[in-house]
Amino acid sequence: MNARSTAGSFERAPDQWHTLRPDEIRHHLQTPHGGLPEAEARRRLAQYGPNRLAPPKRRGPLLRLLMQFHNILLYVMMGAAAITAVLGHWVDTGVLLAAVVINAIIGFIQEGKAEAALDAIRAMLSPHATVVRDGHRREIDAADLVPGDLVLLGSGDRVPADLRLVSVHELRVEEAALTGESLPVEKGTEAVAADAPLGDRYGMAYSGTLVVYGQAKGIVVGTGGATELGKINELLTGIQALSTPLLRQIDRFGRFLAIAILAIAAATFLLGTLGRGHSPSEMFMMVVALAASAIPEGLPAIMTVTLALGVQRMARRNAIVRRLPAVETLGSVTVICSDKTGTLTRNEMTVQRVVCAGHVFDVGGVGYAPVGDFSVDGHIIDTDRYPALSLAIRAAVLCNDAHLREDDGLWRVEGDPTEGALLVLGDKAGFTRNVADSDWPRRDSIPFESQHRFMATYHRDADGEPWIFVKGAPERILDICTQQFDHDGERPLDADYWRRMATDTAAQGLRLLGLACKRAAPAEDHLRFADVEDGYTLLALVGIIDPPREEAIHAVGECHRAGIRVKMITGDHAETARAIGAQLAIGIGKPAVTGAEVAIMDDAALRRVAMEVDVFARASPEHKLRLVQALQDDGQVVAMTGDGVNDAPALKRADVGVAMGMKGTEAAKEAADVVLTDDNFATIAAAVREGRAVYDNLKKFILFMLPTNGGEALVVIAAILFELTLPLTPAQVLWINMVTSSTLGLALAFEPPERNIMGRMPRPPREALLSGFFIWRVVMVSFLMMTGALGLFLWEMEHGTSLETARTMAVNAVVVAEMFYLVNSRYIFAPVTNREGLTGNRYVLAAIAACIPLQLAFTHAPAMQAIFGSADLSVIEWLKVVGAGLLVFCVAELEKLVMRRARVAAAEGPA
The missing domain is CATH 3.40.1110.10 (Calcium-transporting ATPase, cytoplasmic domain N)
Structure with missing residues (x-):
């Protein structure tokens, strides 16, 4: 608290009240032994305001709702909706727009919940206080406390403001929520050094902490925003929530894809009209069909479904996800910063010796x-x-x-x-x-x-x-x-x-x-x-x-095997932190760094220390926040766990904030993205596994979706380039997209985690979604699908088959190839030519089973033939279609085999 936070006639009061003796405090704050006169208390209340935390400035509900639409995923969906509307496919348009609105509403609700973190901290302030004024003891609303008030504390009281204690009788205060100290602190009246950590300022009692034993008198030295709780509230207010790695990747991917689609569409339109002599209206409809085939309409929906399924699986593992993208972010975590008391330890003192x-x-x-x-x-x-x-x-x-x-x-x-x-x-x-x-x-x-x-x-x-x-x-x-x-x-x-x-x-x-x-x-x-x-x-x-949890020891080991560094950041003493860290295999052979040492480091030094050291002791909320920021500045994806209000700023700043649900404060829970209902660090390791599975499934879907769309696009582009009869009409392109997006691709969201998922290193935080391997796989499978569909179409046309039948065979060739490639896509590198690979995901089998009658109806139902221009196929023609699909399946599995051998050779290095 600075000098201007007190009253006008004691402007020279120092910043550190814990360094002054009780008589000096009385002098600086002009507090008589009988307490402040009522008139003086009213004057100070008018000058410095009530003892409550000011509510933050917030956007209005309408602006918050509109801002939910400012999202690259929703832009892609709205673009797809506009294209389907131009083509008159109003059902598709309605479905896409409904998905946009639902996504926006979910984001609106979640943002409102996140703002409750500040409300939870304000709720920690005591509603009442016992003071001495005009020589008389009285109970007042804690909001009416002013600097210089003489406050009485007793067992069970919540401290109503920051106090400098002037009289103490066996006082012990529970400060774990503020300092992380695992035991109640014995209080006294002695002054301490200016650089003493918060937990060592024995002559102070801080707002929001709890008196567990004894009595005391204290003089108010900080109210409202000038308290330690107020400082944490200010830290929270100033922290901007970071975008998740996945959303950053999807954003870059979406921008790249949008530019590529527009460029290809424009080039195709110009080639068709100027180079091949097609009419502008005909080419416009073909370009729209081309764009419709290339835009990944299913990506936002599949992403939402995949994340939602991850939320459900995590809930069954005692991890409640409050913000949907946090599911995947857990899977990309490279560093977990954990509080000690109650998270890695039991928060139950135990005699061991x-x-x-x-x-x-x-x-x-x-x-x-x-x-x-x-x-x-x-x-x-x-x-x-x-x-x-x-x-x-x-x-x-x-x-x-x-x-x-x-x-x-x-x-x-x-x-x-x-x-x-x-x-x-x-x-x-x-x-x-x-x-x-x-x-x-x-x-x-x-x-x-x-x-x-x-x-x-x-x-x-x-x-x-x-x-x-x-x-x-x-x-x-x-x-x-x-x-x-x-x-x-x-x-x-x-x-x-x-x-x-x-x-x-x-x-x-x-x-x-x-x-x-x-x-x-x-x-x-x-x-x-x-x-x-x-x-x-x-x-x-x-x-x-306070012993470590047995399950936490195993979980830390699992995190280390998964390439995730675990760091302990605690308010407890350095010796205790080092001992607990050694039992958990955290920071063995390394020094513990204290908050006082962190405070004097510049940002560059702290970045270096944050990466090298694994145990940090006597850390204040500011120190925890700086440590998280230092790790993020080094390119790490950081998960922060904690249970106290002192952890709230770091929880909010971290890429994933993880709060304890049983012993955690409401402030910590509201600032976090994930809440553990069992307060168990081991649950974090399980959540990381689920997060990695979610990202894998999204990657598998993209690897499935892009070649599917690319194959259709290449068929159309090749026909225009070589002045061929179009193998697919715009309506048929949209049918393929609708069938594959609504049935086949969705099945990959249910893919179980691969066995070695926690044996991998975390993916690099700056890794692009479209790696060189991704581009190769997409191009290869796109050409395979184009070869099967276009080759079959040209073969049939060459042998006198009708245009309607040849087009029907081309459409079915694309869809059947997608069915086979869906099975390939279950594993990115591992083979699927075994029982587990072929039948391990019943949703894949169900999706294929659902797609088959749709294609039969497309081919043989008179109504569908009238709409899409399809025609009946014979058994021989169906066998040709299946052969085109098998071509994709076999070549994709052969490519996986080559890639696996290449990776093994690269890992072994030169002989």
Whole structure:
């Protein structure tokens, strides 16, 4: 917050409120101990406005709707509709225009949903606040808060504005949504360094975060847009959504195709009228037919259907797609940037290590489910046979205020997550809270306070003997201990051993707690701080971590095999991030870069670091956004996952934003393109597989469609060039397009993923849709179709067959060739001359089965003969037609064989 964001008489207030002491804050913001006078609060409210985030400027509904038509795909469809209207095919015109309108409406609805991201952030602001004004405590609308207000916080409150804390009593604030910190943060009033990360500013409480324990007083230093939430809102407002790789490719492809079609049509018209003497009206109709045969009318429809089918398949895999093109974009992802807490990890603190004197115990199981074994050097042990471990576990459960609950098979913790992890540890050893309360009743306690850094409880055991248990920061516990408990009882404290074990455990990214006890009663039968000064026996050091999901470990490995780099960007500490990263095989052997280091890098340096480093810690929303942009500037297609409001800007900027549906904030979900209903990183790998299949199917359709249209166009062009009788009439060309677009091509949208799809490297982000191979395949198959249809037509004309029959054979030759080529198109390189290739997609067989009666009706139905000028064919003539189709099938399979061998030879290199 800058100086002008406060009030007129304290213009010199600094930018970083966390660097000032409480008395300096009161002075700068002119806040009396009894709070602001009501009149002054009204004056400041009038000057600086309400404590709410300003709504963004948005386009009106009409403009938003009209902008949906500004799309190259829709231009192609509208052009096709205009051509069919000129030819009087009003049914085709109506279908195409209906598809245009439906696409525009879908886009209009989706854009409206995307704008809800900003609304979700504004909804995080607390509706009410408790303030002190004129010396009296009162509850007001949080929108009426002003800089300098004195605010009271209690357990369960949502922080209503950015506050500088001036008085704290055991305050812990859940900041995961804002910082990514996996544990509630213990707050104090001390000033910290100016460059301290957001998660380390212990004297601040930020708008939208949640008080989970304790009480505090704080002075408002930021309201509305000047809060950290406001900064994120501003970041979101300024981020322009990027077009997807597929839409960029289709856009370039559409422009190229439109120019090529117009150029060929114009050249053909001039050749026919000026070079061959045809009448302009006749040539105009032929040019229109030529354009109709070349324009891929089916592309927008097949693209929509293919993407929609991908959405359905992803939904069955727990990934809800909110924006249709994101389906395919997932398949082109080269880098996945993932938040740690709750995405790669369980967001459930777990004890993994217990260090006692002479033994280090590993604890199995993850999360809050009390299932897991204790082991030493890989051998499972019975905790009852290790007195020091048993007593340490007893201390962990007794010196504890949390509660462990099971609801419908799901375990959850009420209270501090760290204390919950200790309860789970006790349950694994058979010492539950019920046993503790009945056999070891608590007589008194000293709650945890940040200035003392320990918690103590006083108990009587079943024999009436007194015990005091203490847990807290390891160095604080070491200070009060003179003895240690091992297998043989109490021994003098070996401080060097415990410091060495503490360093070793912390290096593994585990958070440490010390446990100690004293077999004595308090001096006055109730606990005082004087009772926790010395004479204690150290029982254990406990190592706690938020463990990675097992399925996430496998998913990261699958992503690596698929050539996708996985980067962890978290608000947590660097040591913890490195340890989790190592367990997930992310960033092994590489350093972790902190947000503070990112902040001082220029864009060029950040681009280099973003590609080289895989673990980023203590990252703020701005850092996450810059990292995503740096990767995109390097040409990467980036997927970003996250669950907090701090992830929302990066989610919106990424090529694919993936939010967690269970534990994610509404702001993250609304900013994302995909929502995972199971909060599971492994679902992303499955979604990438589906995305690659979608792109494959679109590519297969284009490889099927272009030769089909090209073959028809070449037949017409060849007839005009060589002054031949036209083998196809304009009406017959449109019949072929209608039949193939509505039946055959659609079947490729249902093609299942190929087996090796996740064994490939990601396609290059700048790869053109029409590669050299694509052009070769299109030209080759187009000439094959032209050869079959035109050759059959000329052969029949040479042998005295009627024009109507010869044309009917040419039409059927094109359609039958397309039926055979549809089977070829199931695999781009793999052979289809096996059972799986010929019958593996029942929709291909159904499309061919649907096309056959249509062609029989075209050929033999009197009504169709009257409309299209077709004629009956004999069995021999039908066999000739099938032969023309087989020519395409056999040569296409032979070409695949040659291409496969060439690719193998290229991969092996020179001998």
